[in-house]
Amino acid sequence: MMSPGVLWRDVWDSIANRGLDLLGRRGRAGASSLSSLCLDLLSERGEASGTALAREVAEQYGRLTPRGREAFFLSLLEPEYLADPQAVIAAAEKYRANPNSDTLTALCTVSEPLRQELFRRINLAPGGTEGVVRMREDLLKMLPEYSELRSVDSDLRHLLSSWFNRGFLHIERIDWHTPAIILEKLIEHEAVHEIQGWDDLRRRLAADRRCFAFFHPALPDQPLIFVEVALTRGLPPSIQHLLDGSRETLAPGRADTAVFYSISNCLEGLRGISFGNFLIKQVVAELQAENLGVKSFVTLSPIPGFRAWLNGLTLERKHELVGQEAKVLDAMQASNWYKRPQVEQQVRPLLLRLCTHYLLNERKGDRALDPVTAFHLGNGAAIEQINWLADKSEKGFARSFGLMANYAYRPLQIERNHEAYIKQGRIAVSGRVQSLLEAPAKK
Amino acid sequence: MMSPGVLWRDVWDSIANRGLDLLGRRGRAGASSLSSLCLDLLSERGEASGTALAREVAEQYGRLTPRGREAFFLSLLEPEYLADPQAVIAAAEKYRANPNSDTLTALCTVSEPLRQELFRRINLAPGGTEGVVRMREDLLKMLPEYSELRSVDSDLRHLLSSWFNRGFLHIERIDWHTPAIILEKLIEHEAVHEIQGWDDLRRRLAADRRCFAFFHPALPDQPLIFVEVALTRGLPPSIQHLLDGSRETLAPGRADTAVFYSISNCLEGLRGISFGNFLIKQVVAELQAENLGVKSFVTLSPIPGFRAWLNGLTLERKHELVGQEAKVLDAMQASNWYKRPQVEQQVRPLLLRLCTHYLLNERKGDRALDPVTAFHLGNGAAIEQINWLADKSEKGFARSFGLMANYAYRPLQIERNHEAYIKQGRIAVSGRVQSLLEAPAKK
Amino acid sequence: MMSPGVLWRDVWDSIANRGLDLLGRRGRAGASSLSSLCLDLLSERGEASGTALAREVAEQYGRLTPRGREAFFLSLLEPEYLADPQAVIAAAEKYRANPNSDTLTALCTVSEPLRQELFRRINLAPGGTEGVVRMREDLLKMLPEYSELRSVDSDLRHLLSSWFNRGFLHIERIDWHTPAIILEKLIEHEAVHEIQGWDDLRRRLAADRRCFAFFHPALPDQPLIFVEVALTRGLPPSIQHLLDGSRETLAPGRADTAVFYSISNCLEGLRGISFGNFLIKQVVAELQAENLGVKSFVTLSPIPGFRAWLNGLTLERKHELVGQEAKVLDAMQASNWYKRPQVEQQVRPLLLRLCTHYLLNERKGDRALDPVTAFHLGNGAAIEQINWLADKSEKGFARSFGLMANYAYRPLQIERNHEAYIKQGRIAVSGRVQSLLEAPAKK
């Protein structure tokens, strides 16, 4: 049977393929006839024929041009998709007079924008859930230009957060027994270290690799987020080492370490609805249950903000941090500086110290400045190690002079780390990393 | 693997079995420690350890006595489960000043009672969705005594309506290949014509029977609602005929009629969240797809309100409706009146006429007075036939003097019927039934 | 979809229900038309239309009366279902002249009775595998009367042994999630301790019970053999204790012992094709993998031949074995002797000694005389314990004065035990049981 998700994609893709320009006018005009369909769907007619109407809404939406879709979302700002102002104001009055459970629930009920119910009814269409997610994907692209649509996005995100509650998701292991329709989505969405086609994918699913994804039952062919793990002996020196297609496969029973080297979202329409936190912890539990003898669960993560931060330092701060060695940094303007042993040896201790400082001390409010650091610390992980020349790709140098970080997930410390970080901004860090911070001995 | 649903049930049942009285005190006191767990779950700690906390909340709730559960729900009326009144009032002010999409969404967001988020987080526990449904089942039992809990129920129903959106349900055929854990729930929940154990069930799942249920992916072992269908040649004369265990099985290919003779909900906690409408139409579609040659889709339904209505008539109205024959009705006070041919023949035309009047003309507002009639007409069905002595059970006579109704579902007319009924109160009715309404020829 | 197995059953049952007597003549005459269909199926026509012809053969066979089926099997003794005698004799000559791999394979090939190919082609029908098994079930019933059919049975058993090779079977856990169509077969076929309906079955599938069955992929709804296991703390004192519906359920994690208390075959047509050996060992492995902490795997088994053996002893042997206490045995002729403490105490040591002697020393050739003992010893188990008053059912006293035996399966000793038993007739036995054999101290 064709899965519902496929249905939507097919409708939309087939449109896309036939050249949207031709549809331009119709696509835009379509928004108004779509809007009247939507009002029907919200009316009592929707009760008798909800599924059929919802399908029609979905199909009409699918046929709209980008401009038509903008028109459609803008129409959702109109009063008929909002609420009865008098009822809202009356309920607000009652609440102000007597703020209690009854008056609050009443106010909340009447002030829910009708478009929330609209999206719930669009969900009746076959493949409707994916449809709503794809709608939000479209909407997110419009926000920079149409900031007035933020309230619509807020409603959609609220609804999708409820539907994609972690309690409804299930985790699945992805391997070479997985259907191709799912595997191709991994190839498409790997965001950290691009997958180079089916052969590369096959190697990433070998016996010493693990891949897990979250799925929602309404989108059976569509992973929401997936994580790639390498089973290794000891920590790998670099990401290139891990991804090397010619490496030998390690017998899983000989591994002592699980390296989480990539985590990617697949649905842009779920941006801001976070599963990564749950997924990593669940995968740690799955790996423990597999009883392979793996003791250590660490990430191998980029440090995306380090170089930009360093470049952005004022001279003063640079001086303060780096001292007289600032000139050393100049050497790194040369390409391939790291291949010259003398330069590399000078730069290394300095850069490790600066990076440690960046990870531990540079904050945005109480949280770590680096977004990846903030993510893992927020999950309760600890900064475990900083790796020199661990990502020799162009991107790796551009982001962080080739440095990468390991964050360790220790199941028994996660909650404590999380609380210390959230409440007091205290960062869990290994002694080894901590010691990098110390000023170098005078020479 | 043990299914999540089983988990909850098991926890709760094991408590129930051990005698709740003993737990009385602890159970009640437990509500306050549970409440502090709930606040934790809502706090930032809940972000790091949501699943573990949610599981603990579920288990503690499961251990509460009925009194303890009341105390727990009452605690949800407290301010810490509501909203920030100042923020609400400020948002309301802004809305009043400028009622638009932005201000409405902002108001709706801040006025959502925090307990909604609490229930969403309880959903993180294994089996959490069933847990929340069972919580509402408990809550519904309290409402008669604690009307102040209605706002909590309103929040819960709103949440469950969103989660149990038809778009998330899937239909399954139930037959003898279905797991026993599901089949026993049919035995337990059949509400219209009780199932007399496993042998009776097996006959109701024979080759000339169909049974379909809706399932939600988070409750894999728990049908939400199911409908029982008999495939027959022509309309069956009575429900007893249909349920007769000794009847011969009809080859399905010889059937021309599908008789929907029972529809039952399985989860009291979903009361007021209606699927029956969708289920019947979906089953009609499934049967059409089965290509058996069935042409006619009708119910065989009780008329639960007829006798009570007749008994409740004032003398005046009775006279008006029945005329001089009122005395005929007296004969029906005798038990077994219908076995006396003379009485039966006198009563029959009169009762059929009265019943037709009851179904067609007696209203509650615009809608039919009889709840079963109102349900099927609201779905777009037509009143097709009224059947004499079609339910000879004690209950059948007590409700409607043994009369039953057939409602016909004709796919092409459903939407038209629905609209005429909803908008103008017009009832779709067959000529045959219509003609029963005519006053009898003078004798 | 209807499973193939159901198809056959349905055809046959529907015939059976309609009264076979009426069909008597036709049923018998049918055997000859069936035989010509079979010859068609064996001919080249069978290559083009094998499936259709096989289905027809199956249906015609299903319609035959018992007499007709006898006639059909007798027809398989005719030359057209055997082989070309000249070819066989020629091949035998060549083999005699030069007995090697070539001549042997050639001889074996030409001497294969054509009816083997017939049964392989009947297997093409939907549900054909079950059909062939049911045919052998019929055949086995005829053997006592028609000993000439033994060669047909030999061919069938050879074929079914190959098809039901352990390598094609898979083990499945049976529990309350199992489809009813399979569960009802457990109720039907439990041969050791009858299952008293669905409620009893449900208790036998509770959390502290395990049930496993072997399935063949061609018979998805039909367990071949199943074993019932109780998880307990220590050895249970009696089978009644185990089966008691009102017992409390033990948390599986608290069990230290797995008691295999029943093993039953479901398909009479597979008689003589043994899976029990494999099943028990596989279940031991499954339970070990479940990691519950169970350390000890024992059976609780009847001793079916003990009382008959004792009764059948000549006076001389009885004297030799029992000595002057023979008179004590007379007391056991009284019913309820075991309820009289004095008798019970006198009888107990004597009976335990005799039973131990029976199990250890009474042989049929090298093998144990008692069939259950012979089965478990042949599997590599050890005699672990003999239990006094462990089966108080009527059957239990009739077979073995209420005694039952535990046989222990210790994975690491199975192979050694098996070899010692098979090659030297040495029986693995616990010290405790061994010591029962010693003559009682003089009083």
Added chain:
Amino acid sequence: MMSPGVLWRDVWDSIANRGLDLLGRRGRAGASSLSSLCLDLLSERGEASGTALAREVAEQYGRLTPRGREAFFLSLLEPEYLADPQAVIAAAEKYRANPNSDTLTALCTVSEPLRQELFRRINLAPGGTEGVVRMREDLLKMLPEYSELRSVDSDLRHLLSSWFNRGFLHIERIDWHTPAIILEKLIEHEAVHEIQGWDDLRRRLAADRRCFAFFHPALPDQPLIFVEVALTRGLPPSIQHLLDGSRETLAPGRADTAVFYSISNCLEGLRGISFGNFLIKQVVAELQAENLGVKSFVTLSPIPGFRAWLNGLTLERKHELVGQEAKVLDAMQASNWYKRPQVEQQVRPLLLRLCTHYLLNERKGDRALDPVTAFHLGNGAAIEQINWLADKSEKGFARSFGLMANYAYRPLQIERNHEAYIKQGRIAVSGRVQSLLEAPAKK
């Protein structure tokens, strides 16, 4: 869980990857220790520990070098894997004296080579069925050099024919939802028109394509044979047209024709055990059940023997068949002759007539000379059409000057066609093709 098939493959591949030369000596010596393991497996020890021994046999075999495997198979010619000659000769004597069912079955039983039982016991290993199939694959490679192994192959083929009886196979639709581990086997084994990687495969599984395969339950990841079908409007002019990646996808509901354009076996070890016949007919039935409106089921097939036959004609026969136009054929020695309109027009009628003659009249015994023609006619198909320039690949011209044939499968005529062909050598052929045979009008 790792599938059994993977297990074997992995063991063997890992050996292969490590360089077999090193193992040369050990691999060969291994054959004798393997042989003693095999004798163990056949002994009573095999009964207690069959699964473990079988696994060891499989692993040891996997580690053998090609030479070692030869030595192993040669050892199966030794007396200990054959039968007891005296018993065979005695049974043959009894049969000769009295050739009946009893004596035949007895003879057949004692003359079965023990190696058949050996292979049945190797089947006990996890993945054993695939192991036995792979063993035969190895054996088939040895036959050209070791013709004495033919008897072993005969035994293996006999066993595998019984195990891979059509009644045990199930058909599966292959599409983009199929696991990658199966899809990659399609890429590997497509024998007719090579699949150019994953993108090409994806197009061959598009909405207007169908692919079906037979599977055996013991080899879940391993298709045995698969067929590729294109849904089209009318017959496609050429195979290149069908395989063109840039073609538009036809809405399946608009198709009226199903074109079977490729059928490939995946397991060399099952050579000579034919499923293609069953598969095509089953796929016709599946497509009919899909209710797409497809009316016509035809192949688009190569004519592999045509050019070789034509080239091989004696001058006399060539003259007889082609007459004075023989010189026309010379034009076809030029490459790209078909691009010159004048040549093409001259050649076309002549070549079509010759090809028709080749298909209809050239025989090997009663059967068609061309192997593809013989296959489809043997299945009951009819020769429907011969297509000019329908395979413009190099291979296409090399085999048949670019000609291809359509064979039509008409369900109602299959049996009749088959019988007429098998019994009388009569070929079903369309009028259109028949008319191609007529001598051209004089010019």
